[in-house]
Amino acid sequence: MSASGDDRSVEASIVARLRAAGCVDPEAEAAFVRRHLHTAHDVEHAVAARVRGMPLEQAVGAAEFAGVTVAVADGVFVPRARAAAVVEVAAREHPGARVVVDLGCGAGALAAAMAARLPGAEIHAVDIDPAAVVVARCNAWRHGFTPHHGSWWDGLPTNLRGRIDLAVAYLPHVPSGQVRLLPPDHRAHEPRRTVDGGPDGLAPLRTVLGEADAWLAPEGRLVTLLTREQARTAGGRIAGGDDEDAVVVFDRAAVRR
Numbered sequence: 001m002s003a004s005g006d007d008r009s010v011e012a013s014i015v016a017r018l019r020a021a022g023c024v025d026p027e028a029e030a031a032f033v034r035r036h037l038h039t040a041h042d043v044e045h046a047v048a049a050r051v052r053g054m055p056l057e058q059a060v061g062a063a064e065f066a067g068v069t070v071a072v073a074d075g076v077f078v079p080r081a082r083a084a085a086v087v088e089v090a091a092r093e094h095p096g097a098r099v100v101v102d103l104g105c106g107a108g109a110l111a112a113a114m115a116a117r118l119p120g121a122e123i124h125a126v127d128i129d130p131a132a133v134v135v136a137r138c139n140a141w142r143h144g145f146t147p148h149h150g151s152w153w154d155g156l157p158t159n160l161r162g163r164i165d166l167a168v169a170y171l172p173h174v175p176s177g178q179v180r181l182l183p184p185d186h187r188a189h190e191p192r193r194t195v196d197g198g199p200d201g202l203a204p205l206r207t208v209l210g211e212a213d214a215w216l217a218p219e220g221r222l223v224t225l226l227t228r229e230q231a232r233t234a235g236g237r238i239a240g241g242d243d244e245d246a247v248v249v250f251d252r253a254a255v256r257r
């Protein structure tokens with residue numbers, strides 16, 4: 001069905017407002033708004049929030065990630081397309097995984113995408129930020145995973161100890177000194193804790209690896225995304241990525257203390 005004249009003029013007006021606000025790809029953003037919002041009121045609310053500087057996904061309340069759509073909200077980390085590589089590598093590494101966890105889940109995008117790829121698996125997600133857990137709860141109901149509130153492994157039910165086949169984690173890994181270089185809209189609408197990984201960006205990973213031995217199953221593994229440079233320092237096995245990012249796999253055998 002072709003778009004009506006009214007549709008085209010609504011679209012053109014959204015594009016013009018987004019362009020005037022400095023959005024880099026206003027056509028793609030307008031199409032995203034129209035894909036997810038279907039009343040004039042919702043569209044207006046989202047475009048106004050975007051024009052004021054809110055990240056697009058938070059303004060719309062939805063993010064597209066690795067083939068699934070998840071709810072997002074102001075103050076909760078927006079899933080990044082680059083982290084989809086973690087999901088692809090994890091599902092390829094262990095297609096028979098029975099127990100999967102998403103550490104630092106934010107809205108739960110990785111958990112939702114893993115649920116779509118491993119429909120028989122028991123999937124848990126954990127975050128320290130209560131606001132993230134509230135959003136993850138909405139996504140959990142729709143996508144089929146169980147959210148928890150707490151710090152890394154400690155937030156998970158103790159009956160998962162030694163049983164986790166796959167831990168996927170898009171951890172905070174921006175070196176503290178580089179956080180100020182992130183796009184201003186994200187800095188204003190995502191808590192610093194979602195991105196700041198300490199002096200070299202690897203502090204959360206070190207904490208998580210320190211306890212991984214107790215939680216992963218004998219053949220279990222942790223899959224994460226780092227910069228290429230960080231991956232050289234962190235060790236682990238590089239199993240995917242691109243020129244900038246590396247998907248790094250830590251086998252339980254390699255993290256045993």
Ligand SMILES: C[S@@+](CC[C@H](N)C(=O)[O-])C[C@H]1O[C@@H](n2cnc3c(N)ncnc32)[C@H](O)[C@@H]1O
Nearest residue numbers: 079104105106127128129151152170171172194
């Ligand atoms: C880079 S964001 C990734 C969020 C989500 N995995 C995604 O890709 O959309 C990192 C997440 O780790 C969470 N986080 C930070 N410290 C944590 C901790 N000690 N325990 C659990 N989660 C934590 C933050 O609240 C944030 O949601």
